[in-house]
Amino acid sequence: MLDILMFLLAWLGHACFMMVLLNMAYSMPWDRNFRKVFRLLMGLWIFLGPLYYYYLFGQINPLNTHARGTVLILAHALYMGISFTFAIVALPLITIVRLRRKPPKNLLRETTEVLDVEQVLGHKPVGDGKYHFLADLPFNMLFKVDFTTLRIGIPNLPAEWEGLTILHLSDMHFIGTPGKEYFDAIVEKCLEYGPHDLVVISGDIIDTNKHIAWIEPILGRLKGTHGTYAILGNHDWWQDSDAVRSKLRELNITVLGNNWETVKIKGQPMTIIGNEQPWFHPGPDLFAAPSGVFKLLISHTPDYVYWAASKGVQLMLSGHNHGGQLRLPIFGSIFVPSWYSRRFDMGTFAVKGTMLHVNRGMGSKEPLRFLCNPQVSRILLERI
Numbered sequence: 001m002l003d004i005l006m007f008l009l010a011w012l013g014h015a016c017f018m019m020v021l022l023n024m025a026y027s028m029p030w031d032r033n034f035r036k037v038f039r040l041l042m043g044l045w046i047f048l049g050p051l052y053y054y055y056l057f058g059q060i061n062p063l064n065t066h067a068r069g070t071v072l073i074l075a076h077a078l079y080m081g082i083s084f085t086f087a088i089v090a091l092p093l094i095t096i097v098r099l100r101r102k103p104p105k106n107l108l109r110e111t112t113e114v115l116d117v118e119q120v121l122g123h124k125p126v127g128d129g130k131y132h133f134l135a136d137l138p139f140n141m142l143f144k145v146d147f148t149t150l151r152i153g154i155p156n157l158p159a160e161w162e163g164l165t166i167l168h169l170s171d172m173h174f175i176g177t178p179g180k181e182y183f184d185a186i187v188e189k190c191l192e193y194g195p196h197d198l199v200v201i202s203g204d205i206i207d208t209n210k211h212i213a214w215i216e217p218i219l220g221r222l223k224g225t226h227g228t229y230a231i232l233g234n235h236d237w238w239q240d241s242d243a244v245r246s247k248l249r250e251l252n253i254t255v256l257g258n259n260w261e262t263v264k265i266k267g268q269p270m271t272i273i274g275n276e277q278p279w280f281h282p283g284p285d286l287f288a289a290p291s292g293v294f295k296l297l298i299s300h301t302p303d304y305v306y307w308a309a310s311k312g313v314q315l316m317l318s319g320h321n322h323g324g325q326l327r328l329p330i331f332g333s334i335f336v337p338s339w340y341s342r343r344f345d346m347g348t349f350a351v352k353g354t355m356l357h358v359n360r361g362m363g364s365k366e367p368l369r370f371l372c373n374p375q376v377s378r379i380l381l382e383r384i
């Protein structure tokens, strides 16, 4: 019995290691089909690998001089030993650290209002996307949208920007599911809050070229008083990204790409930077950016936060990770397509002088969410 328990714990440790590798692999700009094959193989290895090790252990027989001491068997025994130790020591410690993680001190206040789109419409806006049957599953939290208001303190913020509002939208993934009425309900709620000074869209707008047609009726209704800025993400990269950019520009949305511009907002300069790496190249060159000016970075993946900190970015807005979409109680996220695995899965972080907010996104290609509501973020800047 104890043997089986130890074996299962080693299996858990092995699964954690493989998931970290998978997460890191998914942060790379790999070909989609290659990624699918890699995911399938990793999935098989997560489940079958330990059985193979178990088979090998069965070969360890001190009387069998052929098998004894085989490098392969010893290496696997060592790996399973490390996996077991990870599961009983490191995993609980990591979980405790994550649970005890405090919000950054410059996040002055966070409040959430939930928009239950199913309740508003009187039915589930399942739509007609490829995986629409998933959207109908009873435990799915796909239609409960968190409107999160974050008051973020910025040292030496220009007095004119006290209370400046930024509406941050991310990862719409227009694909048919959720249906258009879901996004219409979200837009209505955004409009209810009144105009925002800036609207920021941090990528993954579409998942099929057909749904470029949704950009105008949905995103075209949300305009920042001082501008609307967008970048593209990996899912736009896989589609007709030029057509997405053209459509956004037609709507007077500034598509930054991997560039920056310095604009005057309420009379004060702000440098707004786009970062679509690692999918679009070359990355932003900030050499000529004015110094001493507030820098806002819109980056699809939060993986560039250390780069942002090195460039003196005060506020960075990202999406991409979707909070992991399926979260376990206590443990949290599992699959997060990031080089840092689960570290920046969702929420607000302070990295050196940079405040990073990772939005969970409004949609997703696979319409499944558990303990991970979709999200719209409203950021209010305050001088501290």
Ligand SMILES: [Fe+2]
Pocket: 171, 173, 204, 233, 235, 320, 321, 322, 361
């Ligand atoms: Fe996404």
